[in-house]
Amino acid sequence: MKIAAALTLAVLVTACGGHGKIVRDEQLHALMADDINALMARVNVLVFDQNRTVDELDRQRQRDALQLAETADQLSAAANRIASLLPQLNLNQADRVEFLNLARLLGEHAEGVAESVRQQDLRRAEQLAEQMATTCTACHRLYRGF
Numbered sequence: 773m774k775i776a777a778a779l780t781l782a783v784l785v786t787a788c789g790g791h792g793k794i795v796r797d798e799q800l801h802a803l804m805a806d807d808i809n810a811l812m813a814r815v816n817v818l819v820f821d822q823n824r825t826v827d828e829l830d831r832q833r834q835r836d837a838l839q840l841a842e843t844a845d846q847l848s849a850a851a852n853r854i855a856s857l858l859p860q861l862n863l864n865q866a867d868r869v870e871f872l873n874l875a876r877l878l879g880e881h882a883e884g885v886a887e888s889v890r891q892q893d894l895r896r897a898e899q900l901a902e903q904m905a906t907t908c909t910a911c912h913r914l915y916r917g918f
Contacts, residue, residue: 837889840897844886847904851879867915874911881907 824832854875863871881904888897 837892841886841889844882844889848879848882848886851875851882854878871911871915874907877907878904878911
């Protein structure tokens with residue numbers, strides 16, 4: 773806390789001049805004050821973030837992991853709905869098979885990410901997320917032209 777106060781004071785003293793000069797251009801001063809205030813706010817956030825306890829960081833990681841698992845579940849459900857798009861697409865039989873295979877892989881990878889996160893196997897979740905991105909890229913390259 774003392775560090776944050778000291779840093780804030782240092783930024784104020786440095787930024788506001790302290791050389792006995794008076795800023796006569798009010799618009800310039802207002803712009804500088806806005807910039808300084810934004811920088812001070814950023815310094816405060818970073819300083820306080822450095823002082824978060826291990827318990828606070830663990831709780832944040834748990835919240836993030838829960839959001840990741842929920843998002844991966846939603847992605848898996850969305851991937852399962854991709855097959856319903858097939859009738860609207862003008863694909864030959866071979867492309868239909870490949871399209872459905874890629875959609876299935878996307879759903880499986882997303883499901884795996886969610887499960888890995890719930891099992892606290894973040895290394896596996898990261899591997900599956902990379903595979904998921906590869907699957908997306910392959911499908912877009914084949915069926916969207918990029």
